[in-house]
Structures are given as C-alpha cells and as structure tokens.
Amino acid sequence: MATVRGFLYPQTATGRSSLIPSPPWHYSGDLLTVEYRTDPARVAELLPEPLSPAPEDPGAVAIIWADWQSCSESREELLDPVRAQYKECFVVVRCSFEGRTYSRCVYIWVDKDFAIGRGLHQGYPKKLGSIHQTRPHPYGPAPRLEPGARFGATLAAADRRLAEAVVTLREPSETNGFVNGHPMAHHRFLPSIEPGQAPALNELVEAGAAGFEAGQAWKGEAELTLLDAPTEEMSLLTIEEPIGAYYRQVGVVWNGGRRLA
C-alpha cells in the first residue's frame, strides 16, 4: 500500500500538490485596524463553551484589513506572487478560557485558496471575499504615513458590499490596538459524515506568532459602516462606541500551536 504525503489535501506520493506546505509560514503585511465597542451580548453569543466573555471590556471588537505576502520555508512562493499575495478582512473579539484572555477571530474573508487552507489548520473561519485597502506610497496621490493621512478599506462577498471604512491617521502610537493582541483561541470543527452523529472534530486550539517584527504603529479614527447580507451576521456587531483605528506594517512567523480542549 502506498504512503501519501502532503501537509494538507490532496496528498500524493511526493506531497507537492498539497494546497499548503507545512509550517512555518512567513508573512509580510500591512494591517489597517478599526476598534469599537458593541453590545457585549452580541460578542458573548459567539463564544461557545468552554469559552466565556473577557472579564474587561467584553464588547470590544476589532475589524482588521490585511494586505499580505506569505510563503513557506522555501520562500519560493514570493517569486511566483500569485501564490504568495492575498488580502483579508477579519473580525476579532476577546474571550476567556481557564482564567486567561484570548483573541478569537469570529468572521474572516480572504481572496486565495491557499489562505483558506491555512485557515482550516489554524481554525480561522475563512470564506472568500473581495478585499481592498489603500496603501501608503511615497510619491503621487496615495497617502504618506503622516498626520491626516486617509486610508479606505472595503469588503464584499457574493457580490454584496459588507463593510467600508475610512481611517484618518493622527499620530504615532504605542500600540496597534488591544483586541487582536492575545494568543488566538479557535475551534476546529467538522461535522460527522453520518447525519445526526457527534462532530468528527471539535477541538479548541491556541496559537500565536512564533516570530514578530513591526514598524512604528500609527493611530487615528475611523468611519466604519457594516452592511447586512442574507448569509452574513457581521452587521449584528453594531457600532456602539468607537475606540480607535491603527496602521502598522508587520512581519510574522506562524509555526503551530497547541490543543486546549
């Protein structure tokens, strides 16, 4: 009998066809983050057991746009950039497990299949979307990183716009926000192939960055609009109180995590 290889499907004799190579995965990217407070009940209802709401500021939400270049240990994807570049928009809340505070991604859209594949492993609930964010640039009309600089960011899925933001930067910042600042606590879930049976997989995992470097963060404020759609519920996380908005360039390494429950 054959031995098949590959970090994810499809597995073959060589492993070369796998939708994603094995970690570590390396990322260079630009993050545009909008933080606000919603009704804490809207966050709590997204936290299945054994998670509970964060003890402080339980209604805090971050919506993050990210423009990535990513690769495996070989770096080869960077030279065939259709295999390295992707954009994403994701919604993060905080939660508590065994007395520790975690970040948790409750909604996320990406624009490439390899990013969906990594999300399966990491527990990010990825759908496809169309994601755009203004990039800073030193020449021409695009914004410089300076007070008053303005960045747009949008998300659409299934031909419907779901979110729009305009961020205005004010000054350098000590932080890039606080909602997405903890290790992630995610469920990995797959139903049983047999109707009515217990899930085939339903585990709680923890993961964080194995490496991180970043430039100067900037902060400011955002105008944010969330739009309804038949198969989406992001707009239920209504904007009750703005917190702030941030821009930062980062380099990240991801290399696995551990099972919590």
Next chain:
Amino acid sequence: MATVRGFLYPQTATGRSSLIPSPPWHYSGDLLTVEYRTDPARVAELLPEPLSPAPEDPGAVAIIWADWQSCSESREELLDPVRAQYKECFVVVRCSFEGRTYSRCVYIWVDKDFAIGRGLHQGYPKKLGSIHQTRPHPYGPAPRLEPGARFGATLAAADRRLAEAVVTLREPSETNGFVNGHPMAHHRFLPSIEPGQAPALNELVEAGAAGFEAGQAWKGEAELTLLDAPTEEMSLLTIEEPIGAYYRQVGVVWNGGRRLA
C-alpha cells in the same frame, strides 16, 4: 455559556453565517467526462492505506468537467445564483476497500467557496480554479446534442492552464463512463495543531448520491492535454490509452455518508 449553531464555520447564535447549510444538497448540472488509462502505478501511489488498487482496470482515470446549479433544502440559493452556480473539474480513479470497488476523487478544482466548504465535509480535496466548458444550445453557433457535436473544456489554477479537452460526440450511450460510477471513498484529513503529532482527523468515509436522475448520455472521443505546474501533479497521470468521452445532464441529491475507517 453560549450555544453556537451552523453546519460548518463560522458558527453563530443563529447558524445563518455558516459557509454551507446542512445537507441534503441538491444539484442540477451538465457533466463532460473524459476517460483514459494511465500507468496503474501512478494511480496506486495515490491510494493510501487501507485502500488498494481496483482489481480490474486499475489504471483507469476519469477527468470530469461539471457546470452546476446547487442549493440547500430551502432552494433559496437558486434565486441568488451567485450563491448557487459553480463549475468544477475533477479527477477520479477507482480503488478497493474490503473487497468492494469505490470511486475516489484525487484532484479537484472549483470556483466558489461554498463548493470548497461542501468538499471539506465530503472529503473532496478542493482547490480554486478557473473552469470552462462549452454548453449545448438549441440556437446559434453553440453545439446541439447530436453526432459530431464538439465541446471544449479547460482548467487553470494560479494563472496556469492545467488541462484542455475537446470532446466530439458520436452517438447516444448506455452509460456515462464507469470510473466515477461507484460510491466515493474519501479521506477527511486535518493535521494536528501541534507539530509532530498524529493528525487531528484522518478518517475514511463513504458517500454516494441519495437521489439521482439523468438524461440520455452521449459518447464520443476526446483530445485531452494535461499540463505541468509547480504545485500540481495531475499531469503525472499520463494518457496511455484513451477510453472514451461522455456528455450527460443530471440531477443529484447528496445527504451524507458513513465512516469506513
């Protein structure tokens, strides 16, 4: 603590955001099938334990293009067709398990995220691709279903063309081919979040159609070309001997399966 719902991720209080609703899933579609024989060793190396090669004709391969409209029990997706329509190209071989012959999809590309989500449940190793196939039409230059009718079909992924076929129909057919005619035996696989540990999920499942209706099949022959790419191995299934080509319209219901191992 909250109860979250949803057949797949993301799970929420209502379940409305799930990438896919629960089965049964209903499909209307057009299939263009090309069958041929490759070196049986190329098939065998794609069959992990406890599977073994099919006892007869173990090098038979089917490459199938399908143009689908699909929906859940509510049928609502059909009226918002961006959520119902998708195309796919997939490669099927046969294998043996406990004395029975199964079909098995070894490679597959689709063009929508909800199709990826259904594939996670069913064990289809889905990537994104760009898939096209000629459709029959009663008026104008597109082919009628008649002797001599010619249909083109192509597959690309990551901006590279991977497969091209031109099918010429000759006559009505008793069958739509034989390679994809058995229940499917698929692995559902997810690595451990902890490097070096055993997979979190690695199960063999069986599933077939819970309902099936179909029109008259047609048969003919195909010119088929498979092209190489850095992250694909479909072209290793070299075309040693053509078998035939088929066109058929079908209606399918899928409603779960059972675990084999």
Next chain:
Amino acid sequence: MATVRGFLYPQTATGRSSLIPSPPWHYSGDLLTVEYRTDPARVAELLPEPLSPAPEDPGAVAIIWADWQSCSESREELLDPVRAQYKECFVVVRCSFEGRTYSRCVYIWVDKDFAIGRGLHQGYPKKLGSIHQTRPHPYGPAPRLEPGARFGATLAAADRRLAEAVVTLREPSETNGFVNGHPMAHHRFLPSIEPGQAPALNELVEAGAAGFEAGQAWKGEAELTLLDAPTEEMSLLTIEEPIGAYYRQVGVVWNGGRRLA
C-alpha cells in the same frame, strides 16, 4: 513601413492579437428580460441630440440579463470557452430619429474583455460587472420552463450590488417584450486627446441583427430592485409601473451597421 492588421487593437503583422476578430459575430444565449415604466423625463435626459423620446410609451425600460456563448466566423472560440462565454446585464430604452423608433442601450455591464471590445465597435457603453442568472435545467432543483418557474438575476460592479430580479414565468408568449425590439441607435464617442477640443469621434450609428432565430418565449412578472452606487445612475430609472418579464433562448448574428449622423 509596415502594414499592421487586426480588426481592433493591438494591430500586428498578422492581426492575430486583436482583442476581437472581424464580424460577423455569432451568439447563442439565454435572455431574461424585465420591462417597466419609469418617469419619461429620466429617459429623455439620456437621449442626446439628434435623438428624441419615442412617441409612444417614452418611459418604457427593459433590463436584460444574457448568458452568452459567442464566436467569430472560425467558431474556434467555442472550443476554448473562456474566449466564448460571457454574461451581461444591460438597460435599454427607446428613442426616435428622423421619424423612426430605435432601441438604445444606456447602461451595460459584461464580464469579459472581448465583450468590451465588441461594444466599442457597436456603441454599447460597456463596463465590467459580475452578472448571474438562474438557468433552466431538465433535472434536479433548477427550474424547468413551465408555469411558476422562478429565475433569479443579479448585477454587481466594483463590489457593490446594483440590481436584483426574481422572475416568475406564467405562460408562453407571443413576444419577448417590445423595448429591445428595434434596431439599436448608439453613439460612438471618444474625446480629443487635446483638452478642450471637440471630440475625436462622436457619431450616431444604427445596427441590428444580421440573423436571428429563437425558441418559444415565456412571459411572467418580476420583482426588481435597483440599488444606488457612487459611479452609477441606473437606479435613477425608478420603477413606476411594471410591464412584464420574459425568458427566451436565441441565436444571433451581428455583422455591422451604418452611420446615421
């Protein structure tokens, strides 16, 4: 000096690179048409001189979704269907010129560049969009062509949904509507490369089908919603009175027209 060839740009020594080959162009397609009356002033303001509003029913509008397979005289595009298939959604009104009534496309979105190229020649004001329409199918959940059959149709551009329709068929129909039933009167327009100068091209052309065949038309009614967007004005054509909705399969040949003014 060289002679360059090609029906449209880019012109080369062989003409092979042209975005579109020369007419005649052949089409097989399915049309879903929604007709209604808007404020006639909204139509009149879209009719530049020397056009004037149609003498009868000047507020009539047709919004048409079409799912096409198209090709040149060689038919070769049909066997490489990424070069043949496209979808479009377009808005047609009627107008008058020298005592004759014409149809006129005032807005149109397509999903392929070769369709944009043909539109440049024909005077259709084509933008890119994402267009979907339910297709009838003889098996599974998709609708048959029968009383009560329901078809959805949607249009989006720049990640915003612009139009949605659900058409319910009632019975066979003598016609496929009347708004798009005349020869087309279109302007072909290009500004001068020199700011402030008269247009380089601004001509009124007439064109119609050089060949036409069609199946049984069906009629019914539609729910239609038009949505606003920053760079679109289709929603100004407000729905004041529904007229009807139609489904028809057609074959069309287009082979040039004549200059009117």
Next chain:
Amino acid sequence: MATVRGFLYPQTATGRSSLIPSPPWHYSGDLLTVEYRTDPARVAELLPEPLSPAPEDPGAVAIIWADWQSCSESREELLDPVRAQYKECFVVVRCSFEGRTYSRCVYIWVDKDFAIGRGLHQGYPKKLGSIHQTRPHPYGPAPRLEPGARFGATLAAADRRLAEAVVTLREPSETNGFVNGHPMAHHRFLPSIEPGQAPALNELVEAGAAGFEAGQAWKGEAELTLLDAPTEEMSLLTIEEPIGAYYRQVGVVWNGGRRLA
C-alpha cells in the same frame, strides 16, 4: 433635446456614470522593468505608417509590470480602493516620427475596466489580464530594496500564463531604463460601423507625463520567459540579448496630449 455629459461613456445628464472622469489623472505606483533586445524586424513590423524604427538600437524592448493606485482630481477613488487600484503589464518599443524618437506601447494587459477606459483615450491597446509582482516590504520574508533582492512578476490572460520574470537587484541606478523614456506615440483606432469602409478613427497621438516624481531607481538583471497563446504575439518578440532590469517607485500626472497625424 438633452445635453449629456461625461468624459467617456456612458454619458448621462450629470456625467457621474462615466467609466472614467476627465483628466488630470494621478498615479502612485511601483514599476518593475525588464529590458532586452529582440530581432529589430519583429519591432519594425509593429510600427504602422507614418512611424519608422528608432534610429538607434531599434530592437530594444521593455516589459514593464506596474502596481498602481490612481485617481481623478477629486482623489475620491483612493478611499474606495477597488476604484483606484489596478495592476498592469505592458510591452514598450521605440519608434521614430518626423525625426523624433518616441516610446510606443504595443501590448498591454490590465485588471480593471477603468484602466481599459483610460487606455482608450490614451491609445494603449488594453486587454484584461491577471498581473502579479512581488512588492518590497520592510518586515518579514518579502524583499527589502537592497543588493540581491529578488522580485517575481507574472502575466496571464484567458487562463494562460504569458510571461514570467524574476528580477534580482544589484545596485542603485541613474536610470529606470531607456525604452519607456520618451513621449508615447500611439494610434487611436476604431473601424467603421459599415463593413469595408475606411476606419471611423485612425489618428496618431502623442502624450507624456504632465507631472513626475520618483524615488531612487535600482538596477539588476532578469530571467524572463515569454509564452505563446492562440490570441497573443508577445512571444514573437524573442529575447536575443538581455539589457537589464529595474525597480522604481513613481508618482505620475497625466493630462492629455496632442494629435500628431
């Protein structure tokens, strides 16, 4: 009778629907340029009268990848970046007209319709394509701007890859190459709507940047591969002798040109 407005089609009472607003147009972008020499006869055959080959180095070719953010005078597109961002890959040669040397774009692919619209005005022969290029980044695995930095760039159209390059930077450079350094001499061409008649438009126009700023250019060398396709001829511009490769960030203003012939 109505007066319609709009820089390009569709023209309406307000002009708001125009595929593109009027110039000036502003651009921020990153250019990756590969220069080489081909057989001068392959360039000459792409130069229709009244153009002739450049007197010096008539076989020089530049293939340029560009990653743009662009906007009109209002800058509003920058805050809705799906309307501002696009990528392109284009092929430039040089030619001579009335004793002056011009640059001329002979092939170009873009990924947005507003870029096609601007090309109609400027005389760029734009098709749709899928274009990717590695971006420099200060953190993580993406390259810094430094000796040895490597950038990939790819082009595909109609699901076929057409060009691939890997550029390795060596040192800062006085120039960003020389092939694309002249004012552009382009034809604007539209056939007559009447078969067999003279073109409705066939004019030679000149245009260059109305404003330009740029960062330090870098030079190095490239591995470049051009691939054949049924409707493309870029690969006829065979690579006979490499010249060099360049990276530069630029800001550009475009504001019309003048008619040459």
